[in-house]
Every structure is written in structure tokens, then in C-alpha cells.
Amino acid sequence: MKNSLKQLLRTPMKTCLFFLLMTAATALLVLGANLWAQTQAQMDAVEKQFTTLGTVEQLPDYEAPVKTKTLDSLWLGAEETESVYGTVYDESVLDFPGAAYVHGPEKRTYYAALLPEEYTAPERQDTPPFNGSRCVIEFTPLESGRADRRQTVQVNRVLYGTYSGDEMKLCDMLSENTVNLEAGKRYLAYATLSAESLQSFRAGDMFFVPQSITGTPQVDAEGNRLNDGVTLPTIMEVTPEFYDSETWEIVRNWAQALYTRWQSYPVLAAESLDLLPSFHENTVFLSAGREITDAEFADGAAVCMVSAEFARSAGLAVGDRVPLSLYLANKAESPQWEFGFQVQWRGGRSPGLLNAAGEPYSVFFEQAYEIVGLYDTFRLAGSKNGTGEIARNMFIVPTASVTASDAENIGAFGAMNRYTTSFQIPNGTIDEYRTAYEQNVPESVRTHLQLTFDDNGYSKVVGGLENLRTAAIILFAAGLLSALAILVLLLYFFIVKQKKRTAIERSLGMSKNQCRMSLVSGVVVLSAVAVILGTTASTVLFDKVQTLDLTGQNEHTFSTEYSLWARDENAVETEDAADTGVLEVVIPAAMILLTAGLSVILVNRSLKYELIEMLNK
Amino acid sequence: MAVLAAENVSYTYQSKYQKVQALKNVSCTFEAGKFYAIIGQSGSGKTTLLSMLAGLGTPSEGEIIVNGKTLKEIGSERHRRENVTVIYQSFNLLPTLNILENVMYPMQISKKPTKEAKIKAKELLSSVGLGDVDPRKLPAMLSGGQQQRVAIARALASDAKVILADEPTGNLDTENGKVVIDLLKKLVKDENYCVIVVTHDLGIAAQADVVYKMQDGRLAVEC
Numbered sequence: 001m002k003n004s005l006k007q008l009l010r011t012p013m014k015t016c017l018f019f020l021l022m023t024a025a026t027a028l029l030v031l032g033a034n035l036w037a038q039t040q041a042q043m044d045a046v047e048k049q050f051t052t053l054g055t056v057e058q059l060p061d062y063e064a065p066v067k068t069k070t071l072d073s074l075w076l077g078a079e080e081t082e083s084v085y086g087t088v089y090d091e092s093v094l095d096f097p098g099a100a101y102v103h104g105p106e107k108r109t110y111y112a113a114l115l116p117e118e119y120t121a122p123e124r125q126d127t128p129p130f131n132g133s134r135c136v137i138e139f140t141p142l143e144s145g146r147a148d149r150r151q152t153v154q155v156n157r158v159l160y161g162t163y164s165g166d167e168m169k170l171c172d173m174l175s176e177n178t179v180n181l182e183a184g185k186r187y188l189a190y191a192t193l194s195a196e197s198l199q200s201f202r203a204g205d206m207f208f209v210p211q212s213i214t215g216t217p218q219v220d221a222e223g224n225r226l227n228d229g230v231t232l233p234t235i236m237e238v239t240p241e242f243y244d245s246e247t248w249e250i251v252r253n254w255a256q257a258l259y260t261r262w263q264s265y266p267v268l269a270a271e272s273l274d275l276l277p278s279f280h281e282n283t284v285f286l287s288a289g290r291e292i293t294d295a296e297f298a299d300g301a302a303v304c305m306v307s308a309e310f311a312r313s314a315g316l317a318v319g320d321r322v323p324l325s326l327y328l329a330n331k332a333e334s335p336q337w338e339f340g341f342q343v344q345w346r347g348g349r350s351p352g353l354l355n356a357a358g359e360p361y362s363v364f365f366e367q368a369y370e371i372v373g374l375y376d377t378f379r380l381a382g383s384k385n386g387t388g389e390i391a392r393n394m395f396i397v398p399t400a401s402v403t404a405s406d407a408e409n410i411g412a413f414g415a416m417n418r419y420t421t422s423f424q425i426p427n428g429t430i431d432e433y434r435t436a437y438e439q440n441v442p443e444s445v446r447t448h449l450q451l452t453f454d455d456n457g458y459s460k461v462v463g464g465l466e467n468l469r470t471a472a473i474i475l476f477a478a479g480l481l482s483a484l485a486i487l488v489l490l491l492y493f494f495i496v497k498q499k500k501r502t503a504i505e506r507s508l509g510m511s512k513n514q515c516r517m518s519l520v521s522g523v524v525v526l527s528a529v530a531v532i533l534g535t536t537a538s539t540v541l542f543d544k545v546q547t548l549d550l551t552g553q554n555e556h557t558f559s560t561e562y563s564l565w566a567r568d569e570n571a572v573e574t575e576d577a578a579d580t581g582v583l584e585v586v587i588p589a590a591m592i593l594l595t596a597g598l599s600v601i602l603v604n605r606s607l608k609y610e611l612i613e614m615l616n617k
Numbered sequence: 618m619a620v621l622a623a624e625n626v627s628y629t630y631q632s633k634y635q636k637v638q639a640l641k642n643v644s645c646t647f648e649a650g651k652f653y654a655i656i657g658q659s660g661s662g663k664t665t666l667l668s669m670l671a672g673l674g675t676p677s678e679g680e681i682i683v684n685g686k687t688l689k690e691i692g693s694e695r696h697r698r699e700n701v702t703v704i705y706q707s708f709n710l711l712p713t714l715n716i717l718e719n720v721m722y723p724m725q726i727s728k729k730p731t732k733e734a735k736i737k738a739k740e741l742l743s744s745v746g747l748g749d750v751d752p753r754k755l756p757a758m759l760s761g762g763q764q765q766r767v768a769i770a771r772a773l774a775s776d777a778k779v780i781l782a783d784e785p786t787g788n789l790d791t792e793n794g795k796v797v798i799d800l801l802k803k804l805v806k807d808e809n810y811c812v813i814v815v816t817h818d819l820g821i822a823a824q825a826d827v828v829y830k831m832q833d834g835r836l837a838v839e840c
Contacts (some may be wrong), residue, residue, distance in 0.1 A: 003714070003725065010755070011715035504709050508675060508723050509698025580735070610666065612675040614708060 004522030007501075008494065018490045019530045025483035026534025026591060027541065031375035032476030033583045034542045039469040042463060047427060050458040053280045054433070056105065056423045058092065058415035061086045074548055088223055088415045094423065098436030103272050103424040107416055108399075109387070109406065111334040112264040112328040114363070119314040119322065120263060133193040135161030135208070136255045138238055139168065141181040147172035147235055150207055155374040156186060169207035175234045186238040188251060210234040213254050215358075216351040216412055223331070223413035226356040230254075250358045251591030257353035260327075265310075266335035266391045267324055269399040272297055273305075275422045278377070278390045280454065289318035289373035292398060297374075300400025304369035308376045310393040321370050324395065325363040328352050329406035335391035352411015361411065365404035369397060388419035418452060427458050461475040487527070487595060494523050495602040502606045503614035512607050520599040527595040531588040539584060618644035619682070620811050621670055621701070621779055626679035627800070639665040641834040646790065647827075649778060652805045652819055653813040657831030663815045664783055666831065670813065671695040671703045671781045678697040689762065701732040702772040706784035708764045710756040715743065716767045717752035734774075741770040745800055762793025769800055782814045786821065799823065 008015050060083030091105035136159040142152050150171040155163065170191065181187065185223060191208035195201035217229035230250055242248050270276055273291055278284035287308045296303050304324075305577045306316065316322065330338070336350070355361050377390060425433050430453045437451070502515050510518065628640040639662045643649075647653055655663045668674050669681055672693040681688040683700050691700070700724070710719050717738050724734035742748060745766040756764050765785060772780055782801065786794030798821055804810040805826075814821060822828050830838040 003718075006718075007711070007713040433760060500709075504711060505722075505726075506694075507671070507697060507703055507709070508726055508771075509694060510726050511694050514726065603640075612668040615668075615673065615703075615705060 001517065001521040001525065004520075005525060006525055008522040014493060015526065018486065019090055021486045021525060022483070022490065022527055022530035022539065025342075025486050026481055026531045026588065027479075027538040028475060028534075029479030029483050030584060030587050031541050031545070032323035032327060032472055032479045033587055034538065035472035035545065036469060037477050037583055038546075039465050039472050041223065043465050043469065046458065046461055046465065050427055050456050050461070051274050051280055052425050052430060052453060052455040052458060053275070053277060053422055054425060054429050055277060055418035055452045055454075056091070056416045057418045057421075057452070058085065058089055058116045059154045059448050059450055060084055060415070061448075074334075083415075085415050085584075087448075088413075089448065091416060091421055091423075093449070094437075096436065099425075099433065099438060100429060101423055103275050105423040106271050106275050106399075106419060107331070107421045108275075109269050109329050110391075110394075111267040111269065111326040111333050111402070111406070112261065112330070112411075113267045114260070114263060114325040114327065114524075115240035115265055115314075116323060119316065120137045120265075128167060134191075134258070135159075135163045136188070136190045136251065136258070137161070137163065137168070137298055138186055138188050139170070141183050142167075144183045145181060146178060147181050147210070148175065148178040148288060151181070153181075153187075158186075159251070160258050170210065172208050174209060174232055176212060179233075179235050180238075181235070188236045188238050188242075189234060190251075190254065211451050211508055213251065214416050215254070215354040218356040219331075219410050219413040221230055221407040221410065230354055230358055238454070246358070250354070253354055253359050260360055261353065264328075265324075265393050265395065265397045266339045267304075267326060267397055268335055268389065268391075269397055269402055270297070271399050272424070273396070274424050276396075276510050277419070277422060277454075278387055278388070280456065282456075283378045284375050284390055285378070286378040287374050289371070291373055292396070293493075296399065298396045300398050300403065302369050302401055303372045303398070305373040305396045306371055307390075307393055308374040311371070311374050316371060318371055319376060322395075323366060323368045325396075325406075326365045326402065326406070327363040327409060328361045329410045330360070330412045331410060332412035332420075333417075334417070334419035336388060339391035339394070348357040355409075355411075361409050364406060367401065367403075369395070369401070416449075425453075426588040427455060430455065430459075460557050483591065487591075487598070490523065490527065491595075491598055491602055494526075495519055495599050496608070499606045499609060500614055502603065503609065503611050506607075506611055507615055514608060516600060516603045519603050520596060523594045523599050524592065528588075528592045531591045535584055535588045618648070618685070620649050620684055621813075622646040622682040623666065623670060623676075624680045624682060626666070626669055626681065627675040628662075628669060628674060629677045630665075630721050639834055640676070643831075643834070643836045644679075645829055645836055647810070647811050647813055649811045650805060650809045652802055652824065652828040653811070654816070654828045655813065655815045655831060656819065656822050656828060657837075659817075660821065661830045662834040663829040665708075665834075667781050667783050667813065667815050668702075669811065670754035671701050673703070693822050697724075698775065698777075700777050700779055701779045702775045702777040704765070704768050704780060704782040704785045706787035708756070708761075708768045708788075710764060710767055710771070712756055715753045715755055716747070716750070716759065718773050719756065719767055720770045723771060727809070727837070738770070738774060742767070744773070745770045746796065756785055760793070762796065764795050765789055765793070766800070768839065773804070778809070779811045780814070782812065784816055785814060786816070794821075798811050 040079075055529045062084050063081040064084045066080040066082050087371040091107045094105040137155055138157040138159070139155050142154060145151055148171065149507070150169055152167050154168050155166060155168050158164075170189070189210035191210045192214050194207055195206045198207070211231065212234050213232040215230040217225040217227050219225055232247060232250065236247065236251075268276075272294065273279045276284070286305075289305075292303055292305060295301075304322070306322075308423065332351065352361065375396075433453075434451075436519055438446070439447075502519065505515050505518060506512075623643050623645050626643045627642055628639065630637045630639055638770070641662075643662070645664055647725075655666060657663045665674070669676050675693070675755075679736070683691055683696060688696055689828075710716075711722065714722065717735070720738035720741055721731075721734045724737065732823065739752065742750070742752060747763060747766055747770070748762065750759065756767060758766065765788070775791055780801065785797050785801070791796060798814075801812045803823065805812050814825070816822060829836055
């Protein structure tokens with residue numbers, strides 16, 4: 001080997017040139033490969049981290065004015081309207097040819113559920129389950145007069161609510177045709193606390209406003225109404241016969257249903273967490289335990305996730321089992337619409353308080369669910385979808401875990417909206433999906449549907465990474481080609497053109513193996529040193545390149561240091577960075593082996609020549 | 618006893634386009650302490666015969682006998698390393714090694730210790746009249762005659778006692794040619810070498826103890 005190296009170094013210019021070229025080519029090759037591998041790993045990580053969510057909103061045919069006055073309309077001075085739909089489409093309209101889904105369209109149902117009292121005791125709640133703002137009362141006017149004028153009444157009996165005063169100010173300001181109240185007579189009303197204006201409300205000048213007991217109609221699984229619902233007058237006179245009437249039964253059931261609803265918790269059934277816009281946007285994140293797995297969603301496992309806030313107040317932890325008794329299904333709105341998000345205000349707008357028979361719904365499914373994870377929320381204003389489908393103190397369970405039919409307990413049914421209906425498609429396929437949608441879904445349907453896609457910036461990030469990957473591939477290809485070209489020239493000059501040397505050495509009695517060693521060892525050592533130096537240079541260069549933000553994806557307007565969701569992404573990047581180290585071993589080793597292998601092959605060819613011919617040339 | 622012999626040796630060059638029988642049933646013997654010349658016209662097969670004797674090629678037919686054993690028994694590599702050494706018209710020195718290293722090379726192949734090889738190489742260079750030449754010089758820096766003397770020194774560096782020289786003075790002027798031949802003759806006389814020289818030069822042939830004349834691949838005459 002010593003002689004071999006010595007002979008190489010006796011042609012210093014040529015050797016130095018090849019050494020430097022080999023070093024540069026290796027640096028280029030390893031840098032390109034590292035960048036390529038890292039970019040690919042980042043793209044794979046992005047592929048795993050990012051999801052593309054589509055949400056569906058059915059647009060109403062038109063908006064119709066609401067006939068009955070409400071406090072909102074009085075306060076805001078605007079006429080309230082309600083959306084009117086001709087045909088309510090279900091999610092199956094999105095099952096069209098060419099629609100490739102990761103998770104097909106899902107219109108989510110949420111349930112109102114009862115929990116054992118040990119978890120819902122008032123002292124455990126952040127805000128008491130009862131307040132004095134709503135009540136069902138029997139009262140007696142102190143003076144006769146029109147009910148739409150504010151007057152003081154004596155409270156005889158509280159059927160629902162925590163109102164504890166003997167007297168109450170009352171004003172029937174919402175009724176078109178109010179009644180005359182007679183002093184000494186007994187009346188009944190469902191009333192809510194209000195004021196004439198926001199200023200009055202803030203000044204504490206408040207009074208109760210009777211409201212119509214209006215129950216939404218029960219519907220069947222297809223959304224057909226079973227009755228027209230219940231509507232009672234705002235103020236009803238209580239006579240001895242009244243307690244035998246059907247109206248009294250309805251009022252009692254109404255009060256009981258209100259009480260039950262105050263005790264209820266929302267349970268959202270889903271087929272995947274990826275389908276929930278809040279999880280998709282990372283405005284909701286796992287704070288303890290784990291997420292429900294795909295297998296658990298598919299198998300309908302009795303597992304759930306619950307809000308960390310509720311778990312704290314109820315004394316629950318990951319691993320605990322909580323019995324949930326589901327009694328009402330809502331297929332119209334997101335649970336937040338009824339149960340609120342930050343403030344607990346359920347009750348007033350609860351749909352489906354009474355069934356078609358005018359009775360409260362009864363439990364149709366009971367099961368103990370194991371808490372596998374707790375979630376928390378970023379309460380960010382201005383997020384695209386906010387936390388629209390996340391309600392306060394909500395449970396999330398697999399749809400398939402609710403094994404009993406809810407067909408007899410559907411209190412509301414409505415059109416798809418962005419908080420209830422979503423689907424997941426493969427990343428980067430929004431345009432293909434839209435094209436297939438426009439080709440395969442009739443225009444008459446499409447005009448009623450509004451699809452919104454959110455890939456969380458996937459296309460921007462991937463676009464940047466693809467550009468980087470292309471540059472890395474070009475760098476890698478240039479490095480590979482130049483390394484091969486240099487290797488070929490190196491072998492030509494230092495092996496192929498050394499046929500005569502081999503012949504002389506053989507004529508001096510060298511064995512074939514000694515001849516191989518004589519030529520190959522020097523070339524391999526030269527290229528090995530060049531390759532190692534080139535690899536080291538590329539490692540330094542790679543570290544420099546890594547500090548550059550070539551894709552712009554690291555631009556943050558806020559620190560993510562303390563963000564749980566950002567920590568996961570960082571973890572992936574760390575793993576990827578470790579992986580690129582393999583290339584820094586594999587590529588140089590492959591280059592050295594290739595050099596050695598080709599050298600041996602070429603020397604073997606030289607050894608085949610007849611010594612007579614070579615030596616006499 | 619013959620240290621080297623050819624017994625009915627034939628050899629055919631086989632190129633892409635033709636076959637040329639360069640040696641036809643040649644038999645000859647060579648003894649220690651004698652100076653041999655092989656003469657003949659170009660293409661008569663003298664260099665081929667030398668190559669066969671040197672173990673640089675394998676006869677198509679016949680045997681090369683070395684000290685009573687066939688070349689097949691001994692093995693060509695070992696034969697080249699231990700029994701014979703060759704001096705070429707074109708010197709065939711390794712151009713990237715200096716002259717000292719060139720002379721040391723056969724000894725290194727035989728795994729002789731470097732220090733010992735170096736001392737012997739210097740002695741050999743002196744013995745061929747290159748004692749005053751800087752041993753770090755590369756062959757290309759020397760004249761043709763000096764290069765051939767380096768080649769002789771390299772030949773002497775091996776333990777072989779048979780020197781095969783192919784037109785050793787072919788590239789040299791008369792004066793240098795004489796020096797080289799004198800060196801070879803001295804080896805025969807003083808150290809009992811067997812020297813076999815292929816030459817066109819009848820003057821050199823005239824100094825040989827035995828002359829073989831080749832013609833059309835056959836040994837025509839032994840003088």
C-alpha cells in the first residue's frame with residue numbers, strides 16, 4: 001500500500017486535482033442526498049400532521065320572518081328570520097364517483113345525556129346549574145290591569161327555577177294579544193328575566209317577561225315531523241279545573257324537562273377526531289391521556305374523551321369509567337348552539353324538550369365509557385371555525401359505540417352545516433375533488449350546497465417543500481453524475497492506464513493479488529480520504545442550510561414554545577434530523593465500495609493481458 | 618546441468634483476426650556460467666522464446682524446464698520471482714518510482730526488510746556504475762544507458778541466477794551498449810550467472826559462449 005500511495009503521490013498535480021474534485025463531488029452528493037432525505041421526511045411528516053377537511057353547509061331556499069316576537073328582536077330592533085329549506089339533503093349526496101375520501105362525509109349527531117349525581121353535584125360545578133333568570137311560576141296580580149304593562153305580582157308557587165322572592169315584576173311585552181290580569185286571580189307563566197333595553201339591564205332595572213311554552217316537534221329518523229309541537233299561551237289562568245287539564249300536564253312536563261336539561265351534558269358522536277374542525281385546526285388539543293384511536297372509532301369501543309375543565313370539576317381522570325345515559329338526539333345543530341362554549345346557558349333554546357306525546361324523552365341508551373383522554377381548547381377569537389362543534393363540558397364518543405337506535409328520541413333534525421357535517425380527503429386533492437364534484441353532482445343540488453376546504457396551509461408548506469426537494473434532487477443528481485464522472489476518470493488514469501505497470505510488476509514476480517493491492521489500495525485510500533472529507537464538508541454545509549428557512553414554514557407570529565400541538569411537530573423534525581445521519585455513513589461507504597469494486601474489476605482486466613504483449617509494447 | 622531448457626516448445630499468437638505460430642517445436646538448453654545469444658531476423662521468434670523462458674507466456678505445446686522441473690510444477694509467478702529476471706530493450710522501469718526504489722522493488726516483492734533492501738539497492742547501483750547518480754532521481758531524468766543500467770541493477774536485485782535480456786543495447790549508443798554487455802559478461806564470469814541475450818547485433822553474438830539462431834520460429838542453428 002505504501003508503494004501504491006507513493007506512486008500516486010509522484011503525480012501530485014493529477015492526484016490533487018482528483019482528490020479535490022472527488023471531495024467536492026462527494027460534498028455535493030451527500031448534501032443533495034441529505035437535503036432530499038430531509039425534505040422527503042418533512043413531506044412525510046407534513047403528510048401525517050396535516051389533514052384536509054371539507055365542511056358542508058346547505059344553503060336555505062330563503063329566509064322567512066319569525067312571527068312570534070322574541071326578546072332578541074325587541075332588543076336588537078331587527079326582525080328575526082328563520083331559514084327555510086325545500087329539500088333537506090343528507091350527506092349521501094356527496095357519495096359520487098371520483099370522490100376519494102380518507103373519511104367519508106359525516107353528519108354528526110349529538111346527544112343530551114345524564115350523568116350520576118356524584119359527578120354533577122352543584123358544589124362541583126364552576127357555575128351553579130340553576131339560576132334565577134328562568135322560571136315557571138304561579139302568581140297572583142296585586143292589581144288588575146293589562147299584562148303588557150309592567151306590574152308587580154305575588155309569587156305563589158315556583159314550578160321550575162330558583163326564584164325565591166315573594167313578589168316579582170312582570171311584563172308580557174312579547175304577546176301580540178295580551179290578557180287583562182285581574183287582582184286576586186291565579187295565573188301561570190314561563191318567564192325569563194329581561195329589561196326594556198341593554199342600558200336598563202345594566203342599570204339593574206329588570207323584570208320578568210312571560211314567554212310561550214313552545215316545544216320543537218319530535219321527528220323520525222328521516223326528519224319527518226311526528227306532530228306540530230306544543231305551543232301554549234304566554235299567560236294561562238289557573239282555575240281549580242286547570243290541574244285536571246292536558247295543559248297542566250304539559251306545563252308540568254315542560255318544567256320537568258327544563259330541570260332535566262339543566263342536569264344534562266352534551267355527548268358528541270363522531271367517526272374520527274380528524275373530522276372535527278376544532279381538532280383539525282388545533283384549537284382543541286389533547287391535554288392528558290391519548291386520543292381515541294381509529295380502531296376504537298371503527299369498533300365502537302366504549303371509550304370517550306372529555307373536556308379537561310369538566311374532568312377537573314367532576315373529579316374525573318384518565319382511566320375512569322363514566323356511565324352516560326343518552327335520552328335525546330339532536331341532528332340539527334352543533335352542541336355548542338344549545339350547551340354553550342364558555343358560559344353555561346343551556347335550557348332557554350333547548351330543542352326537543354317534549355316528545356310528540358307532550359312528555360319528556362326517556363333514556364334510550366346507557367353505557368359506561370372509559371375516559372382515554374382529556375382535551376382542552378384555545379379560546380381564540382377569529383379562528384376560521386372557532387370551536388363551533390365543541391360545547392362546554394362535552395364528551396366525545398365513537399359513533400359506533402351508541403349501539404341502540406335513537407329513532408324514537410330525535411328532538412331536532414336540520415340541514416347539514418359546517419359544524420355538523422364534514423369529510424376528510426387526501427392532502428393535495430382539493431382540485432380533483434372539486435372537479436369530480438362538479439362533474440358528478442347535479443347542479444340543482446350543488447346550488448344548495450356550500451363546500452369549504454381547509455388544509456391548514458398544507459399546499460403552501462408542501463409547495464415550498466416540493467421546490468426544496470426539486471433543488472435537492474438536482475443537487476443530488478449533479479453530485480452523483482460528477483462523482484461518477486470523476487470516479488471513471490480516476491480509474492482510467494490510475495488503473496486502466498497502468499496496464500504496463502501491472503505487467504512490469506508481474507514480470508518481477510508479483511502475484512496477481514499483490515498486483516491488485518498495489519493498484520487498488522492507493523486509489524481506494526485516496527478516494528476514501530476525499531469521500532470522508534467531502535462528507536464532513538457537506539455535514540457542515542447541511543447544518544448551515546438547515547438554519548436557513550427555505551420554505552418559509554417556520555414563520556411564526558407567536559412563540560410555540562409552550563404549545564402542546566407544536567411540540568409534536570418538533571418531535572417529528574428531531575426524528576427526521578437523526579435519520580439523515582444514516583446517509584452520511586451509507587453514501588461514503590457506497591462510494592468507497594464502488595471505487596474498490598470497479599478498481600478490482602479493472603485490474604482483473606489488466607491482469608488478463610498477455611505479459612509478452614504488454615512488456616514488448 | 619542445464620538451469621533452463623525449452624523442450625519442443627511451440628507458441629501461437631492469437632489475435633482477433635489471425636493466428637501466428639511464433640515458435641515451432643523449439644528445444645534448447647542453458648547452463649550456468651555461460652553467456653548465450655539468440656539471434657535471428659525480426660519475427661523469427663527469438664523474443665517469444667525469451668518470453669517463454671521467462672515465464673511471461675505459456676507454451677502452446679512443449680515444456681520449459683527449470684532445474685529439472687517443469688514450469689507448470691514450479692508456477693510462473695514463482696519462476697519469475699525466484700529463477701529468472703528480465704532486462705528489456707525499453708527498460709520497463711516504473712516511471713513513478715525513483716531509481717533506488719526501482720531497484721528495491723523486487724526485494725520488496727520477496728518481502729526483504731526495507732532497510733536491507735535499501736543497502737543492497739545502493740550497492741547494486743554502484744556496481745553498475747551509478748554510484749554517483751542521485752538515487753532519488755526518477756528514471757525519466759536519466760539517459761538511456763543509465764536507465765538500462767538501473768534495469769540491470771534491478772535484475773540483480775532478485776535472487777535469480779538467470780538473466781534474460783531482450784535487445785538490452787537496442788536503445789543505447791555503442792559506448793553505453795558496450796558498458797551494458799560488459800556488465801552482463803562480468804556477471805557470467807564472476808558470479809556464475811546464466812545470461813541469455815536476444816540481439817540483432819552480431820558483435821554481441823560474437824562475444825557469447827553459445828549462439829542460437831532462430832528462423833521462422835524454429836531453432837535453425839546452434840553455433
